[in-house]
Amino acid sequence: MRELIEHVFLPAFDSAALSARHDGAVVRLGGASLAFTTDTYVVHPRFFPGGDIGKLSVYGTVNDLAMTGARPAYLSAGFIVEEGLPIGELQQIALSMRAAADACGVEFVTGDTKVVDRGKGDGLFINTAGIGLVPEGVAIAPRRVRPGDAVLVSGDVGRHGIAVLSVREALAFEEPVESDCAPVAELAAALISSGIDVHCLRDPTRGGLAAVLNEIALDAGVHVEVEEAQIPMEPAVLGACELLGLDPLYVACEGRLVAFLPEAQTERALASLRDHPLGRGAARIGRIAGEGKGSVVLRTRLGTRRTLDLLSGEQLPRIC
């Protein structure tokens, strides 16, 4: 997907905001800094432990806005509904979206609905776009990440991917896993307003923590080192990953943020994150170890150093 963006869309749509490689764009409009983002949701199944596609479509976009340092304000919603989707289900999803929007203090202000013939859609696609206001003086961007920064994560990783997979593939794990699906805007706002010089924020979604670290390493031209033992993970997630043969660091989250900030402010930042219910499990997981060409290295519990590559597609075994 990164290739598609790199080779098809970036060249075609070339703009300063796009090349900043943010989760959302920050643009100037009438003297204000606005954050603007959009995302399309195709999750299967539509209902999963800890959430549903509606909730996800709100939190996902709100989180992307929050990762630019913005206070999310307004959302749009676009629906592509496949003929035959039970109306009750759609209602339930709509209500869930409303509740999610209320929870983050954002409002739906516009929308669109298309119905496609049976077989022409996957039940339901939702697109949401959102805008928010970036407070004066806030500058959060991948290019600000520099050697000496600490890397923090707001909680345990890998839940969402496992929760969705367990329902979709009917995997009745010994200990059920709930998605971490949640809005992290308040967490981000608290961090920023506490006066910490946050260099960059990212919410690890598809591709998990490993993908976020790789993106930042590449876009900021740095070398990232993280400690396996410091990365919060739930035993249930670990157990499921072990059975599936997955690496939890590559499994999606939907309610976590990764923060890059000066090492000296680590303790204050952790305190600020842990103050909030969604940041209780916050931890410092590593640091920006130097300039680099985008490498990410994990120090394992054995003390060896493993490269966290961006893998092509599914995790293809490399054993022989």
Add this chain to the structure above:
Amino acid sequence: MPRLALRVYGIVQGVGFRPFVYRRASALGLGGWVRNRPGGVEIEVQGPERSLHAFVAGLTREPSAPARVERIEIERRAEQDAGPFQILGSEAGNGARPSVPADLAVCEECAREVDSETGRRRRYPFTSCARCGPRYTILSGLPYDRARTTMDRFPMCPACAAEYADPSDRRFHAEPIACPACGPRVQLVAAARDPMDPGIRSSGSPDGALREAAAAVLAGKVVAVKGLGGFHLLVDATSPDAVALLRRRKRRDAKPFAVMFGSLDAVRGACRVSAAEADALRGPEAPIVLLRRLSPAAARVAIADAVAPGTPRLGALLPYTPLHRLVLELVGRPVVCTSGNLSDEPICTDASDALERLGGIADLFLVHDRPIVRPLDDSVARVGHAGVELLRRARGFTPLPLPLRIDAPPILALGGHLKSTTALFFDGQVVVSQHLGDAHTAEGAALIERTALDLTRLFRVRPERIACDLHPDYAGSRIAEQLAAAFRAPLVRVQHHHAHVAACVAEHGLDGPVLGLAWDGAGYGLDGALWGGEALVVDGASFRRAAHLRSFPLPGGERAMREPRRSALGLLWELLGEGARDHARAWFRDAELGPLFSMLARGTGSPRTTSVGRLFDGVAALAGLRGAASFEGQAAMELECLAEAAGERAGYPLPLRASAAGMPAVIDFGPLLDAVLGDRRDGVSPGVIAARFHAALADVAEALAAASGLGRVVLAGGCFQNALLAASIRERLTARGVEVFTPRLYPPGDGGLSLGQVLVAARRGTD
């Protein structure tokens, strides 16, 4: 008087060949000269016809241990004024490429000097001469002379300088020449494990350091020793506690350790050693040789069981540097000698790096101040049907080239992901790098790139093609992509099993089509599936998949490498579907079975494979051997040992089934699994099951050969580390008049991939 000009090719540089020529010519009263030239040695000799004859004859006969003459070109020349025979300086700069010598085990003469009670090199750990000592590990550039080695920091004392300059001396132009007055020194350093300890302490005189290190080994401690190509970890091999301590600290459960013995006689106290095995142990390459252990009753020394659990074999080696000789002599018993690394990382070469990385493993560090330019592990060999067969190719063999008579531009091949090597082709030869280890560690991946570039710099070759595996996520493939861009060279991606077969084809210099049985753990197939039980008709740059093992799912993918029970489950699922559940209870808890069967039913996290390696694992688990393995191939190794002990048996049914036209035939494991399950029910022993399984594979190899109609079969891939499997297939096919080729000096496993990639990439332009 007649005069001859000779050009000598082979291993003739860095091995004391010129002094040897000098002594021969002088003894025969011949005039003329000798000098190194790129790619060989050039000689002109003048004298009576009969003496010239004797001279040439003497060259072709084994000249002196490490040297090897492959070819001599001779021309007549006009008579000249000839004074006494001379050694001239190297001919430089005519554009041709120099050769690089391999590191050589301490020779007998140097060993005698070290052992003697007198003489200036008595007990000196860095004694070497023109025929032995470090080469590739100390070389920073070419041509090979002292200024371009890490010996440049040790100015020669007058005594050494005199030997170095004297053509009649054994140390004439011996680049690593040294003595206690001017050369490297050892030092003992203690690792501070106590956080209150201020750090690192050093102790004593060089000889005191050796004694203290030896005493520590005898006291059950772990001692890290900086040797030729990196650090080793030593513990007393006769002490179960010491071996257990090493395993605990190194977090290595069961993978066998090698043992260094003080002498060949000492090896014989623990293992059976054939004449050929003795030669391999004592040769200048001095690899680790896999030997058969004596029964406890017959053994003179009790090697702790934990050294090599679950196998009747033991990897033995002899001290190959004076330093190792001295330590072994002082310890007086065999020591475990394993690479100084954290699991799967490259071997440590630098003292400060070793102190950091091995600080939690070793109690003491015996270090020295001669820098190591590149890491070099011990080679691992066994003596098989046709002599020495390398399972790991490194010290003593790297970087000796393999001639490859193909007209192609320079090619750099990046190999695979595990047990990796890289290779460089230029001027009709391939140089394959030393074993580099596993690339899933950052250090391992970095070492692959560093070594690839090192080869191009050392031989001054700019690659015009880059070759790598098809797997997009192999470290080698990623590095290859970057290097292809950097060198602006086209990238040739070579299918894994094609490369396995091609490596053996290259080694034996075969031409025309062969049937390649490429059986291994797994490699990326043309269809994106995990291949590993392939019968390929290989003809140069192209191949056709003639047959493969019936595919089965591998629940948990890569996890299956360490869990044979997953292979067993995948095989049974393929055969029995839900019916596999009852069998699977032997290996999994009920709570695990639910998700596992859902995964299998939907194909989630269960890539399909045709791997014979995983079939071995599955059969091992079914035979009741083990559900979990502490290293890849452990189950297969145990199965081999059991089969060997059980003796020959009739094979299980393993039919080769024809497919639709144009599709590969399929080796159907169904009847085999049925029969294994039946035997288990009947209480047949695991050994008999193992023997029948091996026989079935030999049967099917025979069927595959017959179906191909080809007279030449190549056996390649990691499964052929299994000596029993290779030998029984060889026997069957040879009886049918089929010629069988197996890897010899290049490993059958992924260490051979880079060589195979070179051949395919070279031929791809010409086919």
